[in-house]
Amino acid sequence: MKQNIYDDPNFFKHYRQLRKTKYNFNNSLEQPALKSLLPDLYNLKVLDIGCGMGEFAKYCIENGAQHVTAIDISTNMLLIAQSEHAHQKIDFYQQSLEDFKATPSSFDCITSSLALHYMSDFHAMIGKITTMLRPNGLIIFSVEHPIATARQEMERWIYDIDGNRCHYAIDDYQDEGLRKHTWYVDGVIKYHRTLSSIINTLLSHGLAIEKVVEPIPDKEAIEKLPSLEKELRRPSFLLVKARK
Template sequence: MTQNIYDNEVFFKNYRALRENPVNYNELLEQPEIKRMLPDMNDKRVLDIGCGMGSLAYYCAENGAASVTAIDPSRNMLQEAKKRNAHAAIEYIQTTLEDAVFARENYDIVVSLLVMHYVADYEAVIRSIHSALKEDGILLFSCEHPIITARKASDKWITDAEGHRLHFAVDDYQDQGRREQKWYVDGVVYYHRSFAALCNGLLQNGFYLEEINEPIPDEAAIAKLPRIAHELRRPSFLILKARKTAHP
């Protein structure tokens, strides 16, 4: 997560507009499943990695968390978080995940939304989180699905002459590593990892998997945002819930 694209003013302006519209993929697809999968937060210490504008940190605080440490590298994001989602139980800190130093066995729950596909050294981050969690602690994170991140070409949907989507192209799947795409601005960097690499990074570093989720839109979501029905053809998100079991 060393690239801080969210402090690019053009990118941030567009991203903020996207998230301020309640009819979006995050609100209709990812967020409901994340909230369902969260463990009981009453009196728990929570670490929110890549907290963005603070909505999940605020949700945790409002649902009983004793404290929420919310980190993000983006000055823009944290300014919005402090305005929109201030709470006595939340401490907002500007730092990258890679640079953050966490106290050992300090947190009961670590949450992270759509951050891991920006991380260059995934296993190092998982080890750092393992150290920060108390024994039996929970890690819950979402990321872009490997089907989405795999293909290097920008034209991932194959269309007919009229622009109708015929099928989604999965390619370059086992060629893992750095990718670039245009998303509001050129040169947005992310990292592709296979489904196996994401799961084994947890299993080989002191976690066991409790739940694997590829969110599916319900009829209400499709009624609000018809194009979200494409999720029935291929998933955008992967959510993994894991429990700390032992020292790696």
């Protein structure tokens, strides 16, 4: 069953507010890291998996991509994408990666921002992505970091009695699979995968690892969004760039 938390009205109300803030973890940390991994997009055909509100698809077009196929399962997200980032070179589809009809070698670059950790079968997804990439094509994605998803219990930052963060709790690392979080609403489902499992799955499909990023906020970003400071203590995100 595909989770579609972004069409939960209560969740979406909060999520929309978060993304409207001027500084947040997406635009201050994850998106700059993702964009830093992109090749020269000129004339490239891009598939964006879990495109959300379509800003990244639009960014690709603005940076020279020939065409972006942008898929997401959420009605809410795609309504915003269509109204705010519609472009003749972008096709938005309401579709899961699982259901997406893959044409072999049809994309130069496949991207995914913080979506793959919602999907249960990583091996199958990477297999499908590899098939859709042309030879020498790139996959560039971000997921929640294995350090951040490991512990079954939801309490991960440990605080002292004065409310200061003492350290981050890691546990259950080798126990891959479903994790239930509360993120605005209860029961948000994510899948924990170990670092080695992520890397070896890419390698097992014949992809060559080109770069791994655990984003570090710079001083300026922390000044604007002080909560980013905790990213120095443990990473929230893991990004990988790999080539077919």
